[in-house]
Amino acid sequence: MSSERVVIVGGGHGGFQMAASLRSEGFSGGITLIGEEPGLPYQRPPLSKAFLKDGDAARLHFRPQAFFETNNIELIPGTRVSRIDPARKHVTTATGDAIGYDHLVLATGSRNVRPPVANLHLDNVLTLRNLADAADLRARLSGARHVLVIGGGFIGMEFAAVAADFGVAVTVIEGAGRLMARTVSGAVSKHFLALHEGRGTTVRLGRFVSELIDDGTGRVAGVRLADGTRIDGDMVLIAAGVTPNSELASEAGLAVSDGIDVDEFLRTSDPAISALGDCCNFPDPVSGNRVRLESVQAATDHARAIARRLTGKPAPYAAVPWFWSDQSHFKLQIAGLGSGADEQVALEPESGGLVVINFASGRLLSVETVNSASAHMSARRLLASGRPVAQADLAAHNYNLVDYARAV
Amino acid sequence: MPKITFVSPEGGRTTVEASDGDSVMQTALANGVEGIVAECGGAMMCATCHCYVDEDWLARTGTASDEERSMLDFAASEVRPESRLSCQITVTGDLDGLTVHLPDAQI
CATH class of the missing domain: 3.50.50.60 (FAD/NAD(P)-binding domain)
Known part of the structure; x- marks a missing residue:
């Protein structure tokens, strides 16, 4: 020993x-x-x-x-x-x-980041990072009527999906022009915007919250946006990144x-x-x-x-990054990092879902999928192989990642 | 409480009590059964809780869904018709006595 x-x-x-x-x-x-x-x-x-x-x-x-x-x-x-x-x-x-x-x-x-918003101390203003946060959120969610989510990233949108399932009205306020902008491409943002709106969630893009409104007893009653608009709500989740x-x-x-x-x-x-x-x-x-x-x-x-x-087996770190987010019945999966992409191919397979393939200089960079586990896993396998995947070769397989991964 | 038996690749049998509603994967972890890694925690993002359902039980557990099958394609050990991701099998009273066999490797 x-x-x-x-x-x-x-x-x-x-x-x-x-x-x-x-x-x-x-x-x-x-x-x-x-x-x-x-x-x-x-x-x-x-x-x-x-x-x-x-x-x-x-x-x-x-x-x-x-x-x-x-x-x-x-x-x-x-x-x-x-x-x-x-x-x-x-x-x-x-x-x-x-x-x-x-x-x-x-x-x-x-x-969690505390965004520059006035009155963050009000009651029923919550964050989600650890088990204690989640237990608190869960306990209060059942009594809420209208939840306001500040931040349209993974955590904000996952929570919005669950809150909607609870039958609570949900409004998401996101400063960027699209959802999950830091992590996914425009095509995926658009797909999820439609999904959440289709479930009754209100999404306000390109809007900043300047203050939380006190109901007079120290409890939150809504938010005021930078443009002066007031949105009423009895619970706020701050999901503005980490x-x-x-x-x-x-x-x-x-x-x-x-x-x-x-x-x-x-x-x-x-x-x-x-x-x-x-x-x-x-x-x-x-x-x-x-x-x-x-x-x-x-x-x-x-x-x-x-x-x-x-333990004596050093090697440079080389793992393929992957991410997932479950929002309602939609599973978003990402393989690889998409920053630097200069071309994109988006497909809607007959089986449903969405496959977005990102390229840089004619080579496969990352793949975003919605409800398409086989395409996601094929992408992970291709990216992990270390061999560059040429866009032309994928095009010859009609951008079918599963077929291509089996063929090479 | 339903009992589940895990059989190691070497043939060792471990029988544990499961809670209704837990997955077979959660049952293995909660009872310290070795051979289930469950890297993603049951999100169907990996294939490290692979098991082989004993053929006598396959009718009751059912076979893998399409999405599950896609993940199983990337399992470290041989995939067979009775392969399942143990995170996708929910324990019910109907599965009392279930036997699953563990593969040689999960990673």
Whole structure:
């Protein structure tokens, strides 16, 4: 048994996967997993979907308590790390305990942005990031009549879909000119706009909220837009994006820009410290650009790559990014990163759904699909192969990704 | 509570109690059954909770849906007619005694 100790700060998807992968890769030293939230590490994606409907928190746990005991993973929940001392190689918790490390992994994730809107403190103004948020949202949703969602990204639209299912009136207010603009192409935005409007949701695009309106008792009664328009509502969800939790790293003197800077091996500027998931920015193996991804896939694949490196099998990070969002009966899936696309082919297969293929300089860059799992998985396989896929070759297969992936 | 038996690739049998409404995948994780990874947590975004339904039970669990089959195409182990994603099988009283076999690899 090695006497080395890996300390992981953050008990989300990436932190949990880090601990699990270290053991599955054969690491025999000590593993300490420190999480800010109470209880066992849990799945976050269902918080804006299934959990709002079934409210079953126990189903969210990655693994039961026994898993941590069996695998000799020391889990320290409900504990915030307040400082890293890279010279002495230890972290200090908010309660003053020092925990020494040989290698430190920062999996601190991200937190919700508080947009510059007046009166955010009002009652019934909620956010959604963790289990406690989701439980609160779920409890209040049943009593709401008209929910206002500020921000038309994944979380805002997933919540809007669930709220509509509850029979609550929903208005989404988005500053950009289209939905989910940061992550999807115009064709997909349009598709989802029609879907949500078709279910009775009102979507106000290119509109900014300037203040929340007090009903006179400290509870929210609506919002006022920058153009002066008032929209009434008795509950508000702020879903205006996230910002990386990188303060711990910057205070320790690590290089930080949009998140903690890491190299292609997920190492920070201190070789004894790695960072993963939402809180780090890393070189995209395809474009070479530095990117910061907010996804389960990045967090878990980063963790696996770090675990392999710490057990003597280093390789540059090269996983294909993928994302998903479930909104009502529509499953959006994305393979690859679409930024830099210069050409797009959109198809509506006979089986229903939507397939949008993005190219850059005649090569396959990313694929967005709605209710087309086979096209999505084919795209992931093609992008992971490392072989460039020429647009002309796909065109020769009528842009049928499944056929093409089978043929090559 | 319905009982479910998981059979490892080596033939080891683990029988656990399941809760109605949970998936077979959730039942495996909650009881520490090894061999189910469930990377995406049941969102049908991966194929790491692959199992083979014992042929005696296939009529009751049903076979994979088209979307499930698309994901199974990317499973790490051989896909057979009785292959299912265990996150897509919901436990009911009718499945008391269900036996599923686990594949050699999930990743």
